Amino acid sequence: MDSETFLGDVAIVTGAAGGIGAATARMLAAHGAKIVLTDIKQALGTQVAADIGEAARFVAHDVSDGCDWKTVLSVAEDSFGPVSILVNNAGIAPTPTPLFEVSEADYRRVIEINQISCFLGMKTVAPSMIGRGGGAIVNVSSVAGLKAERGAIAYVASKFAVTGMTKVAALDLAKDNIRVNSVHPGLVDTPMVRPEGGAAAFEPILQFASGLPIPRPGSPAEIANLIVFLASKSASFLTGGSYAADGGWTL
Incomplete structure (x- = not known):
């Protein structure tokens, strides 16, 4: 991809104040998109x-x-025109x-x-995409949308739901030239997985990551690379x- 890959595209990226969302917004903009x-x-x-x-606007958003x-x-x-890319990352x-x-x-x-937000996002934005002739939606799920984890009943339920909703939306919107895919990050070095307490508190997470086939946490940019690819032509x-980006965790 080059600086004009997304020229003419308008993207909405949720949860974009940091981590994967911010990396995705920066990457889309670097390749020519206008970003909210x-x-x-x-x-x-x-x-x-x-x-x-x-090329960017910020909106405070529940x-x-x-x-x-x-x-x-x-x-x-109003700022850029009809939306062609939606990344449900929050x-x-x-x-x-x-x-x-x-x-x-x-x-x-x-x-x-985690779940209802994706429904609302797709329902709200899809008509704008249809009006411009199509688009791409990427829903950020999790490895917890592919496998169970102890003590995470709400999180796993929400992320499995996103996985299924993505597939239904892909069927419903195919006739409108809208593609819908889900990305499933594993352990990624973002504020969500970095507990308070500095390096010592992060050590158990690094120890867990050392047992993965790729023995380290991922970076936000590595997940953004996959999201941006799925959004592209x-x-x-x-x-x-459903695309796992998890260092082999789900293996």
Whole structure:
């Protein structure tokens, strides 16, 4: 891909104030796309958009709120035109908790942010894509959308749901020239997996990673590379797929 790969494309990237989302937004912009970045972390998101420059706008966004999604789409269309790329990246990963200790409120919160957000995003943005003749949606799931993990009932449920929703959307939207795929990151060095406490607190995560076929955490850029590829015309024959980027964890 070169600096004009996404020339004329308009992208919405959620959870873009840092980590995988910020890396994806920067990469899409570097290849020519106009970007609307969204997140609840306003100061960080505004800074990422400022770093990208005139090709980017930031919108404070609760991804579980349908009205907020309509606002995001309006900003994108008013600023740059119809949307052609949607990256549903926003999500949360709660602390592992045994089944009987998970509250209903906590369970619902994970489902709303990780799963319902993807439904709202696809439902809201797809008509804009149809109006411009097609597009690409990439939903960021997780290895937990492919395999179970102890103490993560809400997270696993939400990410398996994203995997299935992606496949249904791929079928429903194929006639409209919209491709839909999911990406499944494993252990990636982002604020979500780096606990407070510095290097000592991160050591158990590094020890776990050392047992993977690729014995280290991934970087946000490595996941962004896959997302950007799936959004590009180079992936024009790919839809409904589930692509693990996990250092071999699911093996």
